[in-house]
Amino acid sequence: MHDIRLIRENPQAFDAGLARRGFAPLSAEILAMDASLRALQTDMQAALARRNEASKAIGQAMAQGDRDRAEALKAEVATLKTALPEQETAERARLAALQDRLAALPNLPAADVPDGEDEEGNVEIARWGTPRGFDFAPQEHADFAPALGLDFETAAKMSGARFAFLKGQMARLERALGQYMLDRQTIEQGYTECATPLMVRDEAAFGTTQLPKFREDLFQTTDGRWLISTAEMSLTNAVREDILSEEQLPMRMTALTPCFRSEAGSAGRDTRGYIRQHQFWKVELVSIVRPEDSDAELERKTRAAELILEGLGLPYRKMLLCAGDMGFAARKTYDLEVWLPGQNAYREISSCSNCGDFQARRMNTRFRREGVKGNEFVHTLNGSGLAVGRTLVAILENYQQADGSVTIPEALLPYMGGITELTP
RNA sequence: GGAGAGUUGGCUGAGUGGUCGAAAGCGUCGCACUCGAAAUGCGAAGUGCUUGAGCAACGGUACCGAGGGUUCGAAUCCCUCACUCUCCUCCA
Known part of the structure; x- marks a missing residue:
């Protein structure tokens, strides 16, 4: 606002x-x-x-x-x-x-955000990792993962398109990824682990700007609540209407939750595979900070997401989004794009944004400085650390072998219960 | 699902329809005492809006969970909704 x-x-x-x-x-x-x-x-x-x-x-x-x-x-x-x-x-x-x-008006871009109308205007800031050389033609995950337990047909029987049914080793791998990410964000980055409601009311959806403009992107329950499209909704709204004391800041919260998206506007896009689903897991990172700290917090948060990719050995590039490509609430956003050899492309896997006081005004979230009269709006930030489903895709495509199996990255082994590779 | 109680300022908590923006306590800030601090004493302070001639002061107006209503006048009475608590019912 x-x-x-x-x-x-x-x-x-x-x-x-x-x-x-x-x-x-x-x-x-x-x-x-x-x-x-x-x-x-x-x-x-x-x-x-x-x-x-x-x-x-x-x-x-x-x-x-x-x-x-x-x-x-x-x-x-x-x-x-x-x-x-x-x-x-x-x-x-x-x-x-x-x-x-x-x-209904989006946040204004920060001064250091580049001009541009769409993703063509985004600026690459950095690359990490070297895409692996293959001595065979790497496949798209949609082609070889069904044999490993990523089952779209079974899901379609009960739920239709854009759902998946994970079995056995594949389900285990997805769970391992969530645990790994959550452990690193809580233990190494100091985020507080939260388990939040997955349904919220209108005011909360308004606070984080999904309402009023993007209601068609959300699923609504019969009693009028909204399924969260990201844990940003439930984590950020934890402080709605609050007046925080200065020593409570910065507040860093993380949650591993399912996210629900209608994908109303994306008919025909990414219809194959596990990239764009109605339901997916994500580890979300939310920060509530003083205004003067939000720029540095965006860098910190983006780094927390990068470290997951690096820990898993997944090559990526870091993009600074241009003004025209940023989300509604953001004043500055970094996207992390992971390398997918099967698609021969970088695909978004994390988006970290500084929203300034834009959401705080809508939620009426303020804080009091010590010894200073009056309240000020906080700044809010959010980022994915990371999208679990897309990370699963990245693991599958980057670690695929000629025989159709997938080796498990070392960092995940402690979470895999003895499984070292996925086999058909 | 049924019955009841509640929601007041940063926090706790009073409040017969008419100087109630609201007692008191805690916390906060200032001053005094002190070498300094604690304790003590004194004092100050709510928030939003304001095309009132600009800033400040001052004034106006709104705000006692939200929205309606009754009234010349509502924190106080009525209705609706949200939330919290207690008991019953149901249930993983």
């Missing part, structure tokens, strides 16, 4: 930021809405002031037993009040219109 005061103070900067995200200038329209709202509020407040004054006088008149005077004042207030209901209705409508307008 944008701060209307910042727009008033510097409409040019607001429009310039929106332009970088592909929006036409909107400050004039928004400021006009703001002006009409405040003009109305000023009128209303004057009327209310007179009403309050008269009401007080009635109380005094009654106390003094001056009934005639009290009745006269009552009549006066009654006429004063005739205009109020209409004004209140109009005020509510104008306020809602302004808030809806602001809530």
Whole structure:
């Protein structure tokens, strides 16, 4: 959510930021809405002031037993009040219109985010690892993984497309990946392990910006709750409406949860394989920090995700997203893309974003500085550390062997119960 | 699912429909005492909005879970909803 005061103070900067995200200038329209709202509020407040004054006088008149005077004042207030209901209705409508307008606008990009309209404008920051040379033609996981227990047909019988049924060694490997990631983020990176609700209400979905604009991407339960599309929703909303003390910050939380996505807008994309599912596991990393710490925290968080890829020996590249390709709430985002030899491409496996105070305003999450009067909005960050399903794909494709088996990376062996390779 | 109790400022917790933005305590900040600190004493302070002539002060207005309603006037009465707690029922 944008701060209307910042727009008033510097409409040019607001429009310039929106332009970088592909929006036409909107400050004039928004400021006009703001002006009409405040003009109305000023009128209303004057009327209310007179009403309050008269009401007080009635109380005094009654106390003094001056009934005639009290009745006269009552009549006066009654006429004063005739205009109020209409004004209140109009005020509510104008306020809602302004808030809806602001809530539908994405965060503005940070100064060091490159220009660009789409993923073509993203900037590669670094590469790690050397893609393995194969003495055979590496296959896509969708072609050889079904023989290893990644079963799409069984899932389709009960659930349809974009679901998988993992069996035996494959299910074990996915579980091992989740455990490995969670252990490293909690033990090495200091994130607090959380187990969260997988369903949340409207306000929470609004807080992390899935609502109102992206409701079609979510699944909704029959009682009106939303299945989380990422644990960012449940972890970040842990502090909604809170006033934190400064010593509670930074707050770092992680959770291994299923994520549910309708993939409404991606018909036809990634229909083969385990890349784009309605349901997948992910280890999410959320930080709640002071404003001055959020830039450094983004670097720290991205590094925490990189270390998982490095620990598993998976080559990747680090991308700085351009203004046009960032998510709605982000002011700066790094994507990590893992090398998939079967597809001969880098594919997104982690996205780490600094949301600034954008979500905090929606959640009304503030903190108090020691010795300083008043509250400030916190900054929120989120990142995947990592998407488990896509990591499974990366393991399968990078560690595949000519005979269709897959060797298990050393780091996962302690979690595999004696399994050292997946065999058909 | 049934019955009941509750939701008040950073926290705990009072509050007969009419100076209640709200007692008190804790915590916070300032001052005094002290070499310094603790203890003690004194004092200060809620938040949002404000096209009120700009900033500050001051003033106006709103805010006692959320939203409606009654009333000249609502923290206080009524309705709806959310949440918390207790008991019963059901259940992994």
